Amino acid sequence: MTAVSARAAGPADLRERPGVAVRLEGLTRRYGSVVALDGLDLEISGGEFVALLGPSGCGKTTALRAIAGFDRPDGGRVLVDGRDVTNVPANKRDMGMVFQAYSLFPNLTVAENVAFGLRVRRRAKPERARRAAELLELVGLADRAGRYPHQLSGGQQQRVALARALAVAPQVLLLDEPLSALDAQVRVQLREEIRRIQLELGITTVFVTHDQSEALSVADRVGVLRAGRLEQIAGPDELYERPATAFVAEFVGTMNRLPATLTGGEVELLGVRRAVAGAAPPSGPVVALVRPESLLVEAAQAGGGRVITRTFSGASTRLLVALPDGTEVRVDVASAASQDLTPGTAVTVRPAERPVLVAPAEPD
């Protein structure tokens, strides 16, 4: 892995090719009574890296398969570089895809796998060999060219799959949870490597994942899907700091739900008043959505809260605190300042001095 950064950039023709725009217009797909895509609109500009994030069954994979041509939508259009490809078969779409499951052809060597798309395109043998070597160099597996897939680790197989997808110089790169079968450390390494290669080649990329940290760390923009619709699409910072809806707020990052009351444009929670972030619903009982790092905790004999667990994770430590009314909240504190906050400690919890996002209270 250390060799990665020192390696030369990818094949010249890939780099010089400008990324193309991808547009989804009102994509609809039903499986029986289940609506997987419910009029999905999405615009991806050339060279952009967009992650589609959502819980399972939200339609993200269906959307990707519609772009790849494996799944024909019931309605709507897929446009690549302005061209309608909705009815173009998968093998004529010129897209590279990396799958969640290991997908290397078991009977072919690593180099043959990478060259498969070129063989299908009837390129000359020397060209195929040169190209496969270039791409294996790009993903750092030049020394594994003659191996068979079963002789590689999971991470290596997915890197070969990436090289194979890129070998045909596709217009769009599609990544269908390519990291989910790998262990944590490899996952982080490989996602960084995917991003590096994507930036080097400037290829338009759609990355489907259910892992928010994966999406937030690599993508230019992250689209959060819910029930076949796009809930919000924005840059990682904006998505985290200014979620458009309660669903996004809770799906991205960790979010505490606290009972609160809305009066006069301000929200009252944990005994203090704070400004409301974004559009405020009508006055009355609401749910305040507060990030763990936006809560402040202090040891206090008279405090009604009680620390339940303390989870150390390097620079920060997460506390699970039970409030007097029984609500449990997660609070992130600097590890250095939390040594006395052991389980059982009586504490007070209050929100930090910043606007608070609220959602309508759910009827019990």
Add this chain to the structure above:
Amino acid sequence: MTTLTGVAGAGGVAPETPVRPGRRGAGAWRFAVLAVLGLYFLVPIGASIWYTVRDKLSGGVTAKHYAGIPAAEGFADAFGRSLALAVLTVVLALALMVPTVVLVELRFPRLRTTVELLTLMPLVLPPIALVVGVRSVLSWAPDYFLNTPLADAFFALQKPSLPWILVFVYVVLAMPFVYRALDAGVRGSDLKTLTEAARNLGASWPRVLASVVLPVLRTSVLNASFLVVALVMGEFTIAVILGFETFPIWIVRISGSQPQMSVAVSVLSLMVTWALLLLISALDRRRGTKESS
């Protein structure tokens, strides 16, 4: 039947399971089980071999019963006929079942249970019932279709030199084994993802079949073929009732006049079966460890 189940278990699709360090005493048990099983199989085979090489007159050992096989009356015809039937059955069964299994896997996964049940029918239905049905159709149809091309077709099916009717019946009988062997291969590999990967890389459907599906199913296809060959080379009931002289029928016919030779032929065919089995697993193993430097 012992041969068949043995082979089905030998399918090369199962992943290698690491051998766990056994508890103390497990080795002795393993040995005991193997010894009992070994005796169970080896004693009858050993007895058969001894019977075929014993020279009754001199009390010594002779190979004359083996040497005499090729020239034995009717051997070449019956053996050649059975071999031809086996090859035709393999080709037809695979042509029918490979696309079926692949289609069920990729396009109609909901039909899997139905197809599985259908392919089990020949095991549920006694061969004798099947052959009685076939025989009544064969005797009724030529009369019914008299003076039409269909009648000729029915006669052609029953040509004693190469009875095609047996091929069709054997394809039905082989269905459970062929389906199972192929299905194991399909389940052992993620065919859906592999075909999608190939499609994504620009391959047409025929190309996907030729360069992805068939290589992936190679071991299963070999296993299925082997099972069919073993089945056809040993099938007795259908052939004898329909009145065709295939290899097993010939063995029974000469057993009256030349008992030692008939057993010698049986032993030989057993050896050939084993050799085929070893060949298949050797091919499979070579593929598994093939490595280029």
